[in-house]
Amino acid sequence: MSDLPPPPPPPSSTPQPTTAVPSSAVPTQPDPATPPQTRPPPPTSERVRIAMGAPAAPNEVLSVQNISKWFGDVVAVSDVSFSLGPGVTSLLGPNGAGKSTTLRMIAGLASPSQGAVRVFGENPRKNTAVRGRIGIVPQQESLFQEQRALDFVTLAGQLNGLDNPAGKARAMLELVELDPDDTRSIATYSKGMRQRVKLAQALVHDPELLLLDEPLTGLDPRQRIQMTELIRSLGAGGVCVVVSSHVLEEVERLGSRVMVIAQGRLAASGDFHEIRALMDDRPHRIRVRTNNPRALGAVLLTGSGITSLHVVDHETVVVDTEDADTFRRTIAGVAKQANVSLHGVQPLDDDLESVFKYLVGR
Amino acid sequence: MTAPGSAEIFDRGYRAYDGPRAGVSSSMKAVFVSTVQRALGLRRKFRYKIVPLATIFIAYVPALVFLGITAILPSELAGQVVEEYAGYFELISVMMLLLTAFVVPEVMGADRKTGMFGLYMASPLNRWHYLAAKFVGIIAVLSLVTTMPSIFQMAGYSLLGIGPEGFVETIKTLVKIIASGFVLSIFFALFGMAASTLTNRHLFASAGIVMSTIATAAFADIITQTSDAPSWIQLISVVTIPLELIVRIWGSSPEFPQIEGVSTLASFGAWALACAVFGGVILYGYRRMEVTK
Structure with a gap:
């Protein structure tokens, strides 16, 4: 979806990454007030957004506006902006780039130190109803490990007010190829099985925005293919899916729409072939x-x-x-x-x- | 037998939920149920059930003993050995402390340690909904030790013919029992939650609850016995604060005298102030808390 909004002017305190690419490569309208030869080239992320064109689409699910997050002296996320509609988008970056922090801010779990997040036009920190439309697969695996998978996923369904949470939990566990009647606790599961339990709990309430933090970690090749297909089908079915990963082949299989985060900053976003074409x-x-x-x-x-x-x-x-x-x-x-x-x-x-x-x- | 041509492949893929969705109250109920289950070790391995269930059982032992004694004694003697309700609350205060130290860090700290808090916050709950549901869940569990044994005791006495006389007295006694139970439960729930807000470590929170109770009680005793300090200084002791208010609810007696020089209003004020301080610690801690998992 080419629905990235026009770039906001970057504040002087948090400059965007710059590039030596000549501005002539960018299909922008010249600013009559500024001579073209003296105008600095826009940062790559901006150029990609410009190239992808178009302000936010009417079916915009998620809008992130100049968010920054710092913990003491450490800047985890710096001046990131993007908006997304239905479909799968991969949030790509090395470990420590700020992917998980960005996902937590989108889910309303952490507040941006600066900037704003809007999900379906609402602030997910304040509007609890919006959070019922979000599903999240967190990265950590220590979630209530003494529980059975069915109990855990049922709890997620109850939290989201489903009419028959146990029934939906069973269906979701079957979908991710786990036995709902397994009496063992989650603690006894393999890493891949725990990963699938987390995916089941994220899907149980049929979210319209699905945030997956390294969802394919620990899965065997067959399960990866199955999960990738599931994620793609959810995206094709109208769910806005944001998948964070640092594994490139996972991302490539999920689709070509990526957002690359490096050192807390959005380095580029869009179709990676188009991004490459812009990297003159x-x-x-x-x-x-x-x-x-x-x-x-x-x-x-x-x-x-x-x-x-x-x-x-x-x-x-x-x-x-x-x-x-x-x-x-x-x-x-x-x-x-x-x-x-x-x-x-x-x-x-x-x-x-x-x-x-x-x-x-x- | 399947008829020829009736073969069918079913789509086992993802299906969207199109049923009704309840509101925040349903989410809070889920947290409440989960809290009670975790506190009592329900749906968990046997070792997790031992401490809470043993503590709860022990809280009923005095009632069972008194009922047993009064049952075998002649009725004219039985009335003389009946344990006062105010005294029962003092008897079970140790059990109360143990249950608080075990249960509250378990249901509060574990959520943050395991990342469950993040999942709760990713649902239609906010922090205050979450805390309210946790608080009510903890109160429900603590009531099994504070309120229920005395109700059991009153029911037993009534059956033996030495309970409150008449309907009005029965209701009055019941209201006093419930009020006393709430005084203890609310106080210890907030105390435990405040301690658990300060650390994710179960052991540290449990030790903090027990040690601060012992330390404040010892300090208050030493001060009052070795100096001319005013009697209200006894309210420094964490456990004395709710027990003193319970004495006021039941009325002072030679066995359970009230602290001299402290009015009932001051006793209630001390309880309310302590609850407010604990509540403030909880709210401040959770307001600032970042979900990092």
Whole structure:
């Protein structure tokens, strides 16, 4: 969903991450009051938002406006803004980046030191009815471990005022492939089973906003696939799902819509392919397979836009270019000019991992 | 036998809940039930039931003993050995303290330690709903020690013909028992909750409850016996505060005299002040509390 709001002006005390990318890369309207050449390039996150366009959509579920959170001298989250509607969005960042703190603020469990969170237009800290529309899977596993899974999930249903909490709890436990009649306590469960109990309690009241903090941790590969499918189907069914993770392959399977948080700041948000396309300060690395890499390389170097070129073996050349689109358009002609056969052109850093490394490593 | 062509694959996938949803009162009831269950060790392993159930049972022992004695004695002698209600509350104050020290940190600290507090706060409850439900749950459990044994005792005496005479006296006695039970339960519930607000550690909170009770009682005794300190100084003792008010409810007797120089209003004031201080600690602590799990 391209529903990110126009960026608010960043306060001077908490500047957004900046980038050396020229502002000409950004499709913005020039400000008549400011000469274009003296205008500093907007931060990456802003540029992505601008590129994704559009103010908040009418079906906006969640709106986070310039939230910051600090604990004493430690800034956990700094000036983060975004808004989301139905669908799955991954909150991606290394450990300690501020993902869990952000989720807690969205759920109303912690108050922002600065800024505001709105869920369905309401403050979840103050409007308890809104919290009944939120489901959360926390990261910790020590939740009432002496209880049976059915009792625990039933309690969650009771807390949310369901008519038949035990019945819904049974259905949810079956959905996550756990036996509702298991008499063992949660303490005896494996990590993956506990994770599924937490997911069941988050789903029991049919939330419209689902916050999942590292939900796939501890699951075996088959369960991961099943849970991923479940999360995707919930998103497709109209639930706004925010999944925090630091595991890139999990995030990639959940969809391409990501928000990257690094050092408490929102580094980028949107489709990660589009984010990569906007990262013009990083040359795009492309692998070209040909029958004569040296000949092709020689012709490529006579053109413009190539920053480096490396002949890897007798059939592969890796090219770094500032303009990947132009390169893709012209490579066939260049091959013809060099009188070589072209076997394949493959981007090497257009995946989430590269995007993540670039953003987090800034 | 299944008819040919009747095969069906059922969709076991996620299904949205479309039933009714109750309000905050339902959520508070869930917290209340969960609190009582956890306090009494219900739906938990046997070892968790031992302390609360043993404590509660012991609180009924004096009533059983007195009823047994009065049952076997001739009625003219039985009336002379009847235990006064005010005295019963003093007898069970140790059990009350033990139950408070065991139960309250268990139902308060464990939620924060395990992250359950966060899940409660992620439901349609706010902190004050949560605290109110916890408070009522703790009162309900403590009443099993404060109020119920005396009601049991009164019922037994009535059956033996040495209980309150007439309907009005019975109601009066019942009201006094309930009032006394609430004086003790409310005081100790707030005391335990305040101690549990200060630490997530069950052991620290339990030790704090017991040690502060013993220390304040010892301090008050030493001061009053070794100096010319005013008699109201005895109200420094945590356990004396509610027991003194209970003496006022039942009326002073030679066995259970009231503290000289302290009016009933002052006794109630001391109880209310202590409750307010404990309540303030709880509210301040939970208002500032961050959900970090």
